[in-house]
Amino acid sequence: MNLFEFCYGLIHWLVDLINHLWYWLGGFLPWVFGDFFTWAGDFAKSDEHITVMAILLEVIVIVIIALINVLNFIWIDRKWMGRMFDFYGPYYVGYRIGGWLQNLADGIKLFVKEIITPAKVDRMGFLLAPVIFVSSSFLALSTVPLSPRFGVFTSPTDTGVPGGALIAFAFFAIAPFSILVAGWSSNNKYTLIGGMRSAAQMMSYEIPMLLCVASVFLLAGSFGFMGIVDAQHDIWFAIPLFIGFITFLTCLAAEVEIQPFDLPEAEAELVEGWTTEYCGFRFGLFMMTSYLRGYIGGALATALFLGGWQGPAFIPDEFWFLIKAYLVFVVIEWMRWSTPRVRVDQLLNIGWKRLMPLAVLNLIIAVALKTMGWF
Amino acid sequence: MPAKKKTTSFGLVLKPMKRSGTQVYRSLIAGKPNTVLYPYQKLDLPPTYRGKHTLDFKKCIGCSNCVQICPNDCMWMEKLEDPELGKIERPGIDMGRCLFCGFCVEVCPTVALHETVEFELAHSDRSKIKFGPKDLRDDSYTDKITEERQKRSIPVLDLGKCTGCEKCASECPEKCIAMMPVEGVGKKKPEINLLKCSSCGKCAVVCPDKAFAMTDVYESYFEMPEPKFVLKNCTGCGACSRACPADVIYMMEMPGTEKTLKDGKKGKPKKRAVFVLEKCVGCGKCFRACKFQAIEMPGVKK
Numbered sequence: 001m002n003l004f005e006f007c008y009g010l011i012h013w014l015v016d017l018i019n020h021l022w023y024w025l026g027g028f029l030p031w032v033f034g035d036f037f038t039w040a041g042d043f044a045k046s047d048e049h050i051t052v053m054a055i056l057l058e059v060i061v062i063v064i065i066a067l068i069n070v071l072n073f074i075w076i077d078r079k080w081m082g083r084m085f086d087f088y089g090p091y092y093v094g095y096r097i098g099g100w101l102q103n104l105a106d107g108i109k110l111f112v113k114e115i116i117t118p119a120k121v122d123r124m125g126f127l128l129a130p131v132i133f134v135s136s137s138f139l140a141l142s143t144v145p146l147s148p149r150f151g152v153f154t155s156p157t158d159t160g161v162p163g164g165a166l167i168a169f170a171f172f173a174i175a176p177f178s179i180l181v182a183g184w185s186s187n188n189k190y191t192l193i194g195g196m197r198s199a200a201q202m203m204s205y206e207i208p209m210l211l212c213v214a215s216v217f218l219l220a221g222s223f224g225f226m227g228i229v230d231a232q233h234d235i236w237f238a239i240p241l242f243i244g245f246i247t248f249l250t251c252l253a254a255e256v257e258i259q260p261f262d263l264p265e266a267e268a269e270l271v272e273g274w275t276t277e278y279c280g281f282r283f284g285l286f287m288m289t290s291y292l293r294g295y296i297g298g299a300l301a302t303a304l305f306l307g308g309w310q311g312p313a314f315i316p317d318e319f320w321f322l323i324k325a326y327l328v329f330v331v332i333e334w335m336r337w338s339t340p341r342v343r344v345d346q347l348l349n350i351g352w353k354r355l356m357p358l359a360v361l362n363l364i365i366a367v368a369l370k371t372m373g374w375f
Numbered sequence: 376m377p378a379k380k381k382t383t384s385f386g387l388v389l390k391p392m393k394r395s396g397t398q399v400y401r402s403l404i405a406g407k408p409n410t411v412l413y414p415y416q417k418l419d420l421p422p423t424y425r426g427k428h429t430l431d432f433k434k435c436i437g438c439s440n441c442v443q444i445c446p447n448d449c450m451w452m453e454k455l456e457d458p459e460l461g462k463i464e465r466p467g468i469d470m471g472r473c474l475f476c477g478f479c480v481e482v483c484p485t486v487a488l489h490e491t492v493e494f495e496l497a498h499s500d501r502s503k504i505k506f507g508p509k510d511l512r513d514d515s516y517t518d519k520i521t522e523e524r525q526k527r528s529i530p531v532l533d534l535g536k537c538t539g540c541e542k543c544a545s546e547c548p549e550k551c552i553a554m555m556p557v558e559g560v561g562k563k564k565p566e567i568n569l570l571k572c573s574s575c576g577k578c579a580v581v582c583p584d585k586a587f588a589m590t591d592v593y594e595s596y597f598e599m600p601e602p603k604f605v606l607k608n609c610t611g612c613g614a615c616s617r618a619c620p621a622d623v624i625y626m627m628e629m630p631g632t633e634k635t636l637k638d639g640k641k642g643k644p645k646k647r648a649v650f651v652l653e654k655c656v657g658c659g660k661c662f663r664a665c666k667f668q669a670i671e672m673p674g675v676k677k
Contacts, residue, residue: 083403084395087410338391354384 002149003061005156007054015044051154058152059142066141066292069322073291073329074103080330081337110284118187118277125185130282132178134289137296140171144299145225147309147317163223168300169213172255175293176202179264179274186277194273198264200344201254204351205261209251211359212244215366216304229308238305240369244362245305247355252301253332254347256293260339261347268341294332298325420492425475427493428468430511432457434487436620437464438658441479441488444597447472450479453508464620465508470496482597484621484656489516528574528589530567534627534649536586539563543578543587552578569653590654599657600674604650608669611646615661615670623655624648 019041026037043049075090079098082089094101117126143164145151151160161167176198183195217223219241220231231237238245254261265273275286302308302324309317342350382390402408411418420426442450449472452464466479466488480488498504534557543565544552551571554563565578579587616624628644636642648661648669659675 080399083399083408086398086402087408088412091412334392334395335388338395339388350384 002153002156002158003058003151004054004153004158007057007061008050008156011050011053011057015050019044055152055154062142062152063138065146066138066295067288069295069325070288070291071100071103072326073294075100076326076330077291077333078102080333084334084337107284107288110287111281113280115280115282120187121277122185122187125181126277129178129182129185130278130285132181133175134285136171136174136178137289137292140168140296141292141299143168143171143225144296144303146321148226150318159226160224164225165213165217165228165300165304166223168296169210172293172296172300173202173206182278183264183274186274188277190270190272190276191274194264194266194270194276197266197344198257198274201257201261201263201347204348205251205254205355208247208351208355208359209255211356211363212241212248212251213304215241215244215363218363218366218370225303225308229303229310232307233310236305236307238307241305241362241366243358243365245301247358247362248301248305249328249332250350250355252297253335254351256297256332257290258294258332259336260342262341263344263347266341294329295325297332298328301325301328420494422492424492424494425477425490427470427491427496427506428479428511429489429491429513429516430465430508431487431489431514431517432460432463432465432508432512433514434485434517435465435483436485436487436656438484438620438656438660439464439466440482440484440656440658441466443658444478444482446476446478447474449473455508466511467505467507468511470504470506471501486517491516527592528576529569529572529592529653530576530578530587531590531651531653532565532567533586533588534564534625534651536584537564538584538586540583541565542581542583546577546581548575548577549573567653592653599655600659600672601652601655601657602650602659602661603671603673604648605669605671606647608667609647610667610669611648612667613646613648614664614666615648618660618664620658620660621654621656623651624661625651 022037022041022044026041029037075098079089088099090099090102092102093099093105117123142152143161145153145160145164148159153160179198180195183191183193183198186192216228216237219237220228222228222231253259257264262273264270265275267273270276275283278286299321302321306324306328308324309321311317311320315323437452439452442452449469450466451469453467454462454464457463468479475490477490480490496504539554539562541554541563544554549571551568552565553568555566556562557564567578574589576589579585579589611626613626616626625648626646627649629647634642657675659672662670662672662675
């Protein structure tokens with residue numbers, strides 16, 4: 001039973017329950033609305049309606065799980081950083097669970113703050129940028145299934161979007177556009193520099209990253225997550241494509257904008273970079289989404305290189321996937337809090353002179369493996 | 376010169392990661408982070424830490440030296456009535472202005488004032504951090520700390536009892552006592568050279584009139600002003616003697632100054648102030664009390 005079937009059954013049961021009441025109510029009022037009650041009840045019972053509602057429920061479930069993961073990620077980030085810098089990290093709120101509730105407290109604080117729109121901003125872009133940033137990230141999230149039975153599906157036999165990995169990377173790459181829009185419309189030189197840096201950064205990391213992904217597609221012979229993960233049944237792609245894996249992780253750090261590649265929001269140089277003019281819950285959305293992108297990045301690395309949900313059966317598939325995603329995130333965080341920020345020209349150097357040849361070498365290895373007939 | 380080892384870009388990332396990984400091992404697995412969780416845990420402060428002051432009422436003599444030396448002018452003397460000690464004067468401290476220099480502690484001649492390790496003095500109300508003498512009082516604190524300053528025992532002469540028998544001068548093992556004539560009186564009194572004195576206490580033992588008493592004197596880091604006595608201005612009123620907190624000034628009857636009254640009898644002799652400067656704390660109270668310019672104290676404001 002996959003998630004769609006479960007949601008379909010739940011919605012069906014709910015509709016049946018409500019329809020009993022609905023028809024009973026309609027028995028009293030036939031002279032007011034005529035056949036409206038019967039028509040509405042039949043529509044609610046119809047297969048199309050229940051399918052749409054089940055998909056909506058699926059999306060809610062996936063988003064809730066993603067948000068819980070985001071809370072965990074922020075907690076891991078702060079705690080891990082604290083131990084790395086020899087202090088405790090969050091401590092008091094949620095004392096018994098290691099300060100986990102601190103994130104909720106911060107979220108509530110951000111939620112009740114006043115939301116200010118500066119007078120001289122370009123309102124259209126200023127208000128649209130968070131929407132693009134958050135929605136594109138959630139769309140990228142929706143394509144990644146946690147297991148063959150846990151994802152956003154549209155039928156009981158569905159196994160996710162065909163070519164899901166391609167679509168995930170397409171949505172994942174939209175974010176620099178919204179950052180540029182936010183930086184430009186904020187009408188502030190710090191935000192503008194941040195936005196422009198984001199565009200320049202994208203030039204350097206996007207191509208090596210997609211080359212690494214292309215080598216995975218080549219070995220797996222599929223664009224969808226199901227095919228890619230199934231192809232890793234015998235051996236994880238991280239082992240033959242080790243160079244590609246390292247390159248991919250480096251590019252991922254640049255993609256989700258964490259140190260040493262957090263040029264757009266360099267705190268020391270550009271106050272808060274492109275989020276300078278955002279406050280209250282808009283900033284909270286940006287913050288939440290940047291960690292959500294960290295989760296998506298970990299999930300993508302897991303699915304493409306670390307064998308996805310494959311693992312010994314004593315742990316459910318979904319948890320295997322999450323454990324691997326968390327491990328990838330922790331490694332990236334480790335790199336984040338150990339290294340200093342690179343300059344813009346250094347980033348371009350790294351992107352074009354180091355990562356690009358490595359990605360091409362990785363592609364050559366993949367082609368060689370494929371021609372040898374080992375995959 | 377050895378060639379500089381070239382670091383690869385891979386090593387530029389891995390070396391810091393190794394370092395921070397070691398730190399995580401130290402603070403997560405092997406031990407705990409370096410942070411002190413302040414309201415629940417506190418650091419062990421050194422005993423010489425300068426925090427809130429404490430005052431030993433029984434040791435304090437109310438000389439006001441601490442008030443005079445305070446650079447921020449944050450201390451004041453308060454007149455109190457204590458059931459045990461009677462009418463006394465003790466200092467209070469305004470912690471809002473205190474800069475914790477510790478001068479008051481160092482200048483205190485009887486080591487009654489101390490600084491504790493108590494540092495949580497913040498309050499939302501300014502008047503709450505003004506500590507009067509009763510708030511500072513802690514008579515047992517001086518027993519808890521080890522004495523750091525040099526303590527010395529010296530013989531102090533009670534001139535009223537001395538008969539000038541020269542026994543102390545002959546018995547002194549250091550030979551530091553010499554008999555000197557008292558100014559204006561046909562009498563001799565022992566002068567002690569305190570540089571040579573070894574605090575053996577023999578003079579106090581051999582004295583037939585028990586005029587010597589061994590007294591503890593603390594040596595101060597500060598140069599104390601000493602009162603200079605101008606005998607011809609003294610009227611013998613005794614105001615300086617009453618003002619002195621350290622019992623330095625005795626009023627002595629001067630023989631040969633009696634007036635002959637009309638009926639031929641002799642009147643009472645005039646009194647003059649006599650200073651036992653070994654005990655003097657240099658507070659200047661006698662200088663302020665004297666209304667006849669009989670005491671001069673250079674360096675002290677009237």
